[in-house]
Amino acid sequence: MSTVRVLVGTRKGAFILTADQYRQNWTVDGPHFPGWEIYHITSAPSDPKRLYASQSSGWFGQVIQRSDDGGKTWETVNNEFAYDGTPGTHQWYDGTQHPWEFKRVWHLQPSPTDPDSIYAGVEDAALFHSKDGGKSWSELSGLREVKGNLWQPGAGGMCLHTIVLSPDNPDRIFVAISAAGAFRSDDAGASWRPINQGLKSDYELPDAEAEVGHCVHSIAMHPSRPNILFMQKHWDVMRTDNGGDSWHEVSGNLPSDFGFPIAVHAHEPDTIYVVPITSDSYHYPPDGKLRVYRSRSGGDQWDALTDGLPQENCYVNVLRNAFAIDSLESCGVYFGTTGGQVYVSPDSGDHWVTAVHDLPPVLSIEVQIL
Amino acid sequence: MIIRVSLPTHLRTLAQVTGTITLDVPEPVTQQAILDLLESAYPMLRGTIRDSTSKERRPFIRFFACGEDLSHQPPESSLPGEVTSGIEPFRIIGAMAGG
Numbered sequence: 193m194s195t196v197r198v199l200v201g202t203r204k205g206a207f208i209l210t211a212d213q214y215r216q217n218w219t220v221d222g223p224h225f226p227g228w229e230i231y232h233i234t235s236a237p238s239d240p241k242r243l244y245a246s247q248s249s250g251w252f253g254q255v256i257q258r259s260d261d262g263g264k265t266w267e268t269v270n271n272e273f274a275y276d277g278t279p280g281t282h283q284w285y286d287g288t289q290h291p292w293e294f295k296r297v298w299h300l301q302p303s304p305t306d307p308d309s310i311y312a313g314v315e316d317a318a319l320f321h322s323k324d325g326g327k328s329w330s331e332l333s334g335l336r337e338v339k340g341n342l343w344q345p346g347a348g349g350m351c352l353h354t355i356v357l358s359p360d361n362p363d364r365i366f367v368a369i370s371a372a373g374a375f376r377s378d379d380a381g382a383s384w385r386p387i388n389q390g391l392k393s394d395y396e397l398p399d400a401e402a403e404v405g406h407c408v409h410s411i412a413m414h415p416s417r418p419n420i421l422f423m424q425k426h427w428d429v430m431r432t433d434n435g436g437d438s439w440h441e442v443s444g445n446l447p448s449d450f451g452f453p454i455a456v457h458a459h460e461p462d463t464i465y466v467v468p469i470t471s472d473s474y475h476y477p478p479d480g481k482l483r484v485y486r487s488r489s490g491g492d493q494w495d496a497l498t499d500g501l502p503q504e505n506c507y508v509n510v511l512r513n514a515f516a517i518d519s520l521e522s523c524g525v526y527f528g529t530t531g532g533q534v535y536v537s538p539d540s541g542d543h544w545v546t547a548v549h550d551l552p553p554v555l556s557i558e559v560q561i562l
Numbered sequence: 563m564i565i566r567v568s569l570p571t572h573l574r575t576l577a578q579v580t581g582t583i584t585l586d587v588p589e590p591v592t593q594q595a596i597l598d599l600l601e602s603a604y605p606m607l608r609g610t611i612r613d614s615t616s617k618e619r620r621p622f623i624r625f626f627a628c629g630e631d632l633s634h635q636p637p638e639s640s641l642p643g644e645v646t647s648g649i650e651p652f653r654i655i656g657a658m659a660g661g
Contacts, residue, residue, distance in 0.1 A: 227572055251622040251656040252572060252610040268576070268606035272614045 195562040196518060197262070198526055199243065200534060201230035204552035206245055208263050211547070215524055215538040218547040224263065228255075232300050232513055232556045236307035240560050244310060244326065246297040254296050256312075256326050262562075269326030273297070273314055276333035282316065283344040292316045292336070299513060301355035305362075313352030317343060317369040321381065332381035335367065339386070339404045346371035346407050346426075353512055354408075359415040366421065366436065371396070371407040374423065376436050387436030396426060409452045410512040414461035422464050422491070424454040424512075429466055431491050442491020447478045453515035457540060458523045462490040465517075465525060465541065467510040476507040484527070486541050500544030501535060508533070513556035520561060528554025563591050566651040567600060573611070573654070577604040582651050591646040593625060594637035611654060626653040 198209040198218075205223025224230075228247045236242040243259040245266070254273065257266045273294050284290035295315040303309035308325040318336055320329040343350060351370055358364035363380045366387075373388040391406045399405075407426035414420065423430040423439065428449050430439040443449035448468040457463035464487050470478045477483060482501045485494040508531035518524035525537040532551035537544045566582045574580065585599050594617070601608045612619050617637070619625070625632045627645045644650035 226575075249572065249610075250659065251570075251620065252576075253620060254609065255576065255606070271609045274615060 197560040197562055199233040199558040201233045201556035202552040202554050203229050206230040206233045209547055215536050220548050231298050234300050234558045235560050236302035237304045239307035240562055242307040244300045246300055248296040258326050270328055273320055273329055276331040282340055298351045298353045299355055311355050313355050315349045315351035317350045317352040334383045338384045342404055343372035354410050356413050358418045360418050368408040368411050373404050373406040374408050390439035410454050412454045412456045414456040417461050422454050424451050424466055444492035444494055446485055446494050452512040455515050455517050458517050458519045463488045475509045480504055480506050482506040484541055497541040514554045516557040516559045518559045518561055526557050526559055528557045563587050563646050564648045566648055568651040568653045570656045576606050591641050592638050596652055622657040624655050624657050
């Protein structure tokens with residue numbers, strides 16, 4: 193029988209949730225690193241015992257933790273993220289140029305084949321790579337050469353929050369940055385190009401169709417179709433069928449196309465999930481009803497998933513990294529809220545159970561099948 | 563010189579220590595000498611008290627000893643005799659923040 197392990201990063205520590213394949217009854221272990229913000233805790237696909245966690249604090253800065261026994265014990269690895277060469281400047285809130293300053297690691301993405309190879313997306317936005325399990329980090333600085341001087345932080349900070357590695361081409365990497373946009377490398381991170389054609393930011397940018405500057409909230413891919421990506425932008429849900437060369441909107445009948453996470457079903461490449469939020473001013477679900485929306489047509493046509501989710505007086509948010517999918521035959525869907533709830537659907541979103549409901553605000557969710 | 567160093571709760575947890583840390587610091591005993599030795603003995607603390615590269619104190623870290631705030635003293639300045647004699651600990655604390 194399979195064991196399901198859910199890795200939860202929160203504002204006040206990490207938690208590890210476990211259940212059997214039915215995913216109804218959950219055991220909660222934690223907090224790990226109590227009192228620290230865990231922006232992301234994740235596992236290496238090629239070694240399920242290898243975990244990485246980004247641990248940070250406004251007082252004490254950034255720590256990277258690594259476990260080789262599935263989270264029973266941890267060791268700190270290198271926490272020095274030094275920008276390559278002279279860091280340069282980016283655009284600041286008042287339109288002046290501001291030096292690049294490292295603040296924290298938002299996202300950790302291990303290689304699908306090598307547990308020691310791991311990418312880190314950081315704030316101020318940049319991509320780092322470690323080939324030795326986190327003992328050293330090197331910046332892939334070609335990314336910031338793509339008009340980095342025009343990137344500007346949004347309210348949540350100028351963070352590189354999404355890293356998608358192409359399963360069929362180890363040289364192809366996608367990243368997303370708030371508020372700079374989406375970018376693609378076809379040479380293992382040495383050089384990059386913006387992939388924002390088709391995005392429209394009418395209310396956020398002076399040039400609504402600018403090459404960079406769009407506030408991309410997250411992107412997702414199904415491994416069987418690496419040229420098709422889905423994007424939740426600040427506003428608008430988008431889709432590309434050509435690896436990001438151009439995007440078109442698939443928001444369709446969503447009650448709001450503002451949101452943070454987006455995910456693709458494990459076995460149905462055209463089934464995607466979003467969690468609409470009322471607006472950029474109201475970061476909570478429309479009408480106080482927590483609804484995951486699922487499209488089985490790759491966008492445009494969406495259905496609300498509500499069974500087991502609160503349908504009144506619910507004013508939580510679901511952050512960009514706090515949504516995950518498992519690979520069991522009956523696909524599991526998981527998300528955590530800023531209210532500390534972790535919801536689980538063992539049947540593709542048709543029904544939901546509350547795995548735990550009083551954690552600190554949830555920053556990230558990942559799931560493993562053991 | 564045997565120096566006692568007191569860490570804030572989160573850094574004690576990170577360093578896997580309880581109580582104050584004892585360090586044998588060569589003279590002259592300065593903030594910089596204490597921090598260099600502390601980070602050498604407990605490498606997991608690198609970057610959590612001062613910047614790894616610039617060695618500047620992190621903004622919300624403070625250094626106290628003998629009832630005095632030493633945070634703005636030059637890193638290479640000498641510390642009070644009660645600290646260098648091990649009577650008083652060199653206190654590294656997280657500044658008050660929040661509400």
